[in-house]
Amino acid sequence: METLKRHFFSDMSVMLGRSMRHIFRSMDTIITVTIMPIAFMLLFVYVFGGAIQTGTDNYVNYLLPGILLIAIASGIAYTAYRLFMDMQSGIFERFHSMPIARSAVLWGHVLTSLLSNAISVVVIIIVALIMGFRSSAGVLSWLAVAGILALFTLALTWIAAIAGLSAKSVDGAGAFSYPIIFLPFISSAFVPTASMPPVVRAFAENQPVTSIVDTIRALLSNQPVGNDIWVALAWCLGILIVAYLFAMRAYKRKAA
């Protein structure tokens, strides 16, 4: 047992290397998780943006937080997909019949999700900079943004793990992500919630994405974050814990 614990990190890094290779070798993953959100950003800034009244003159600044969340939400669909494919093929059983830390197999997928989403977030921010995104935020604010995005990724990753571990088909493994990708559209990500009809507005203002978007937006523009950051953190942590527990239960059931 001792030796297994000692090897946990090296086993996990082998798993990480494996699924990162998967990502870089499948064009559709790269297209969906980076090019799609960038296309959204171009579309909203250069097509719809002129007609949207946000009260700022730099719509890229306004839009970026929501685009990042959409990128992460579409990225985790692939986490579920990769996990599902591993369960389907014999490779999961091979790993589990080997003298390695069993949890390293699952954590490898979680770490891959964090790393690959971090890469796509960075790429999207670079494109946003080219499109005129400017931020006066200091290092601490940027770290806070990174922290919130990482927490959001982790929370969604565990939801993806539930889907990947318990889905019956490939389509099922990815389907859970559509409502999550859609959530930013009914939030303050693209337009101020004040412009929405009362019922939609009530939903938009009380769902997790709005508080997260508002927090990131405030951090990037050096505005006071107020209560939003605590609401955002509470949402992320709450989802993270609940999803983690369910994912672990699904994992234990699969890996008797």
Next chain:
Amino acid sequence: MEKAIEVKGLRKSFKDIEVLKGVDFEARRGEIFALLGSNGAGKTTIVKILTTLLKQDGGTVVVNGFDVVSKPDHVRQSISLTGQFAAVDEILTGRENLIMIAKLRHFTNPRQIADDMLKRLGLTDAADRRVSTYSGGMRRRLDIAMSLIGKPRLIFLDEPTTGLDPEGRNEVWKTVEELADNGTTVFLTTQYLEEAEQLADQIAILHDGRIIVNGTLAELKKLFPPAKVEYVEKQPTLEEIFLAIIGKKEEK
């Protein structure tokens, strides 16, 4: 001779269906042990319990001297599993698959080990191609190569030739025979009588949740009426024709 596997009174149910109703058998070290049974007889369930992937409801299972329930880590250290569906990573190349397993077994020279395995199983030419481009037989050979890393004393092969064409099947048979020649114990499940006859030192037949017959091929043959001599014109089988046409004579 030392025992590689000892199974006593093994029981396992899934919901209300009792799949294994008290299975007993032993496999000796260094032999090829074939578990024969029709589809759904419970062969894979036995393999999963023996390889610590599934817990039994009753009975004892000792693999390489370790109880699968109380010492699963020791069992995993001394075995390798080649599951029913080729447990290879399709997106990686053959070489990368082997290096991955060597790293997971914590060897300091994974590249060297991968090279040796590729050579040993005749996959050097295909080493840097993605596994998704491999034929069924090559995929199985890679699968077995991955199981050989770390020189496990006991290898489980769950229906290794199901779904392969005759050529691929012959490749796998040859590999299994070479394994046994090197002293590895092979536990093999199959639904093909011919395969058990070809490879196995010891054959057990699983039927209706129990082992109904267990012995060497010679012993099993004794259970049937003595052979009588008949003259039958030997026609080539379609398989022999197929193999002759594609220029690969069976190496028997």
